[in-house]
Amino acid sequence: MGETSLRKRGADGRSVQSNEPKSTNLQKEVGLVSGICIIVGTIIGSGIFISPKSVLSNTQAVGPCLIIWAVCGVLATLGALCYAELGTMITKSGGEYPYLMEAYGPIPAYLFSWTSLIVLKPTSFAIICLTFSEYVCTPFYAGCKPPEIVVKCLAAAAILLITIVNSLSVRLGSYVQNIFTAAKLVIVAIIIISGFVLLAQGNTKNFENSFEGADVSVGAISLAFYNGLWAYDGWNQLNYITEELRNPYRNLPLAIVIGIPLVTVCYILMNVSYFTVMTATELLQSQAVAVTFGDRVLYPASWVVPLFVAFSTIGAANGSCFTAGRLIFVAGREGHMLKVLSYISVRRLTPAPAIIFHAIIAIFYIIPGDINSLVNYFSFAAWLFYGMTILALVVMRFTRKELKRPIKVPVVVPILVTLISVFLVLAPIISSPAWEYLYCFLFILSGLIFYLLFVYYKFGWAQKISKPVTMYLQMLMEVVPPEEDPE
Structure with missing residues (x-):
């Protein structure tokens, strides 16, 4: 047993190609540029090509629509800055999970991981794919809708490819993210520059009387925020990989301050560009806003739009997989998921079991015909946990004064974001109540059953089942526990 341990440590602790020792832990491979690309690449996915229609349908006018996009960007930036304080105060990967653990204890942290790992993360990953x-299939089925089986098989293949890339190497996953972020910025630049040209040519008619007929009721504004923030989802993703970020005290806040405002400016300018060629009515009637824009502006080169939108979505899927794997890794390390999910590949030094687990669940979510409605109802749960996490920042100002805070935001910021989170959680339920919200809440609470059975009481029969499974998977995947938990 001792010999096996030493051999494992040797294979795991040193790289064959390097004389420098590497511990069996997540490596600090993500720099500032990669951090910005993860933020930009994860946020800019399919949202900006879908949400403009939803935001406009709620506000009913161009002026409030553009204001909503700007305010959503400000809210995402403020939320991310609160997360920057949390991320530099508690330098563990896993996003909200370690912060909820430190502030409230294991039960809220477990419920967050339960909801995120089983529903929020994999369904988001599946929908992006x-x-x-x-977008890839449509050109091959001109004039008709692509067969569902073809779409689903290609989506499953995309999930498998992204999983393989992220399981092989952290650096390779970062490189893929950088490449696709560059590609998606190309289509963003094409749309924005085309819009500027059209504005310079005097196409400003659709901006006249831009507040006429606007719906500014609480229900309409809240639902518009909901759809706008869906496009900004991913603003917190860098906190999921804090342990792999080089110089996090500098690079985490810097990546946030550069990345999210860059996305905000791009979103506002893209919406302005859309309105230079489409009236509000035409935009609402469009099946795919960016494609309609390309057909009207780019003429023979309009095929560029669906191609680069496909690049944009696959880049967002890669960023989602990269960060979700770290959440599962941390939950496994804390004993809230199977222990093997916290193991690290001996050869690759990646959280391969966690990434593969995430992919398997995502593939299951591809099977139903339409899961968009499911994700919409579970989105309010995401803001419930965002609000709890940012409130944790205020709580720990009093309960954990001894923790070092290299970054410290004014206390009014987390209080404001928490209040907005409460509004975002309650407003959709009040404005359009549905049983699905109750089902979602009950599903979150059902995590308590698993917590009591497998985490709190740790029944012997569960341990007898999990130990041989863990041992078999460890040998099959060549993974070992991390050498030590990060400080």
Whole structure:
């Protein structure tokens, strides 16, 4: 046993190609540029090509629509800055999970991981890959809708490819993210520059009387925010890989301050560009806003739009996989998921079991015909946990004064974001109540059953089942526990 341990440590602790020792832990491979690309690449996915229609349908006018996009960007930036304080105060990967653990204890942290790992993360991953698949398939089925089986098989193939890339190497996953972020910025630049040209040519008619007929009721504004923030989802993703970020005290806040405002400016300018060629009515009637824009402006080169939208979505899927794997890794390390999910590949030094687990669940979510409605109802749960996490920042100002805070935001910022989170959680339920919200809440609470059975009481029969499974998977995947938990 001792000999096996030493051999494992040797294979795991040193790289064959390097004389420098590497511990069996996640390596600090993500720099500032890669950090910005993860933020930009994860946020800019399919949202900006879908949400403009939803935001406009709620506000009913161009002026409030553009204001909503700007305010959503400000809210995402403020939220991310609160996360920057949390991320530099508690330098563990896993995003909200370690912060909820430190502030409230294991039960809220477990419920967050339960909801995120089983529903929020994999369904988001699946929908992004389905969107990618539809854009890729559409040119091959001109004049008709692509067969569902083809779309789903291609989406499953995309999930498998992204999983393999992220399981092989952290650096390779970062490189893929950088490449696709560059590609998606190309289509963003094409749309924005085309819009500027059209504005310079005097296409400003659709901006006249831009507040006429606007719906500014609380329900309409809240739903518009909901759809706008869906496009900004991913603003917190860098906190999922804090342990792999080089010089996090500098690079985490810097990546946030550069990345999210860059996305905000791009989103506002893209919406302005859309309105230079489409009236509000035409935009609402469009099946795919960016494609309609390309058909009207780029003429013979309009095929560029669906191609680069596909690049955009696959880049967002890669960023989602990269960060979700770290959440599962941390939950496994804390004993809230199977222990093997916290193991690290001996050869690759990646959280391969966690990434593969995430992919398997995502593939299951591809099977149903339409899961968009499911994700919409579970989105309010995401803001419930965002609000709890940012409130944790205020709580720990009093309960954990001894923790070092290299970055410290004014206390009014987390209080403001928490209040907005409460509004975002309650407003959709009040404005359009549905049983699905109750089902979602009950599903979150059902995590308590698993917590009591497998985490709190740790029944012997569960341990007897999990130990041989863990041992078999460890040998099959060549993975070992991390040498030590990060400080």
